[in-house]
Amino acid sequence: MSKVQVIHTAEALHQFRQKLNENSQSLGFVPTMGALHNGHISLIKKSAEENDYTLISIFVNPKQFNNSEDLKQYPRTLEADLMLLEGLQHCVVFAPTEAELYPKNDGFVPMELGSIGRVLEGAFRPGHFEGVVHVVHNLFRLVDANQAYFGQKDFQQLAIIRLLTRYYGFKTRIIACPTIREASGLAMSSRNMRLNEKELQDALIIIETLRYVEAAKNQRSIEETIMAARTLFSTSDLALEYLAIVDPETLCELSEWQEKQICCIAAHCGSVRLIDNLLF
Numbered sequence: 001m002s003k004v005q006v007i008h009t010a011e012a013l014h015q016f017r018q019k020l021n022e023n024s025q026s027l028g029f030v031p032t033m034g035a036l037h038n039g040h041i042s043l044i045k046k047s048a049e050e051n052d053y054t055l056i057s058i059f060v061n062p063k064q065f066n067n068s069e070d071l072k073q074y075p076r077t078l079e080a081d082l083m084l085l086e087g088l089q090h091c092v093v094f095a096p097t098e099a100e101l102y103p104k105n106d107g108f109v110p111m112e113l114g115s116i117g118r119v120l121e122g123a124f125r126p127g128h129f130e131g132v133v134h135v136v137h138n139l140f141r142l143v144d145a146n147q148a149y150f151g152q153k154d155f156q157q158l159a160i161i162r163l164l165t166r167y168y169g170f171k172t173r174i175i176a177c178p179t180i181r182e183a184s185g186l187a188m189s190s191r192n193m194r195l196n197e198k199e200l201q202d203a204l205i206i207i208e209t210l211r212y213v214e215a216a217k218n219q220r221s222i223e224e225t226i227m228a229a230r231t232l233f234s235t236s237d238l239a240l241e242y243l244a245i246v247d248p249e250t251l252c253e254l255s256e257w258q259e260k261q262i263c264c265i266a267a268h269c270g271s272v273r274l275i276d277n278l279l280f
């Protein structure tokens with residue numbers, strides 16, 4: 001059994017938060033769906049450096065899954081997660097039930113996401129970001145953190161979280177953290193647990209293609225680059241969902257290179273859906 005403090009209820013979280021307030025101690029917040037890996041740990045360590053306490057939420061949010069099989073297959077490894085957090089000072093876990101996080105009449109009023117919510121993940125996972133907004137709204141209200149840490153691996157999610165923070169008037173500062181990769185280049189993800197040896201190799205086409213696009217910047221047109229990148233990707237066993245070069249602010253597709261752009265990829269590797277991006 002792990003010795004990490006785990007809070008399960010909104011009431012206990014409220015008490016924990018109040019105690020910090022009484023002692024003028026700051027709180028950093030790292031929301032996760034568990035199956036923790038070094039990507040999550042990098043967020044937790046950054047929060048631990050910058051705050052007196054860090055709260056890590058572990059909750060597989062059913063509202064953000066548009067595919068029931070994906071929800072069923074999502075890894076749930078709470079005991080192993082707690083073991084991984086063992087030894088981290090001033091870290092507390094919040095692992096609520098669905099009923100705790102979504103009480104009846106939770107006062108949530110959906111926001112209009114606009115075009116940023118309709119492209120990329122929004123186009124391929126209808127309802128996904130609406131579910132993300134709902135859970136982050138309820139978590140932010142309960143946790144009342146000084147700062148919250150999110151990975152750039154989920155770049156569009158980060159943009160939407162900045163949007164919702166402004167929209168609902170949360171005081172929490174949003175901190176973006178870089179994508180942590182395996183030595184192979186594969187972006188760390190809880191979903192990687194479901195890849196077999198061959199699929200782990202096959203999945204490297206994602207970072208290979210992203211790096212190819214980066215190297216083509218200003219050498220070829222965006223249109224040519226996308227065509228060549230798709231051809232490269234099609235040599236793999238992965239099924240491409242989208243490959244897009246977009247503006248990092250608006251997430252609108254670009255027809256000309258800019259100083260900064262982000263290339264985003266989503267693809268299926270066997271039964272596992274993977275996303276990654278490169279900002280350059």
Ligand code: AMP
Nearest residue numbers: 032033034039150151153154179180188
């Ligand atoms: P998840 O548990 O997948 O919902 O992710 C929880 C948080 O960890 C999100 O802010 C993700 O963007 C972040 N995250 C996931 N994978 C990585 C990674 N490889 N590097 C950095 N952050 C990550």
